[in-house]
Amino acid sequence: QAQETSRLKDQFLAIASHELRTPLTSILLRTEVMRRAKSPTPEMVAGNLLAIERAAKIQARLVDDLLETSRLLTGKLTLAQDSFNPASLVQDAFDTLLPAAEAKGIKLTLRQSTTKLHYVGDSMRMQQVFWNLVGNAIKFTEALGKIEIRSEEKDGQFIFRVKDSGRGLSSAEIKALFEPFYQAPSGRSGSNSGLGLGLSIARAIVDLHGGKVAASSKGILHGSTFTVHLPAAEAMAQHA
Ligand SMILES: Nc1ncnc2c1ncn2[C@@H]1O[C@H](COP(=O)(O)OP(=O)(O)OP(=O)(O)O)[C@@H](O)[C@H]1O
Ligand SMILES: [Mg+2]
Structure with missing residues (x-):
């Protein structure tokens, strides 16, 4: 350690x-x-x-x-405790990033069902999580690709999914990707900007909210899917 x-x-x-x-x-x-x-x-x-x-x-x-x-x-991060609607955070991320997708000729779509539960936590940081995941999808998808964002509420959780038609992930990458500073070896990464911190931050924030982030892919060049499960306050209360 x-x-x-x-x-x-x-x-x-x-x-x-x-x-x-x-x-x-x-x-x-x-x-x-x-x-x-x-x-x-x-x-x-x-x-x-x-x-x-x-x-x-x-x-x-x-x-x-x-x-x-x-x-x-260093364990010094403290979360705000706002009540928020994750679907509207996703909507904001979509609205903010749509121009970047359009600039690359990427078709970005959003489909959400209405939420009935309550969510408590750090809305700004959760906003950043959605933003990071959609931003990555845009960054790692070639021009004229396709990205679908979907969300639903199920079993006391908000489930967010962003599926891209981009460069995909190997199983080794899926294991490494949430580590701080991890970036795909150059050559595969194209014009890779950034520090390789986005996903490690996203995972830590979702963890602190009692949720989970996961990556999956049908393989290199076959696109990637990132999923967030975020428990509602009602579900958290049952566990407490
Ligand atoms: N949608 C995706 N498709 C393919 N590879 C991805 C995708 N999202 C992330 N990756 C891979 O995981 C690595 C880590 O992602 P992360 O968001 O942590 O860093 P970054 O985007 O490179 O930089 P930063 O987020 O700090 O600006 C990326 O460099 C890339 O290799
Ligand atoms: Mg990133």
């Missing part, structure tokens, strides 16, 4: 410094270009500001994910 923690710490530092450097370099470069320009045109200023904003947003997300992971690894 101690060895595993120190390995994670080393990896943490190596990856964090490398990945954080890239957007930072771009921000510094663009800033300098603008500062040195003798007579900057509005177009040039706007273009540089847009690039700076993009790089800063990427960096903010990386920092957030790293902080979240460090809180999870």
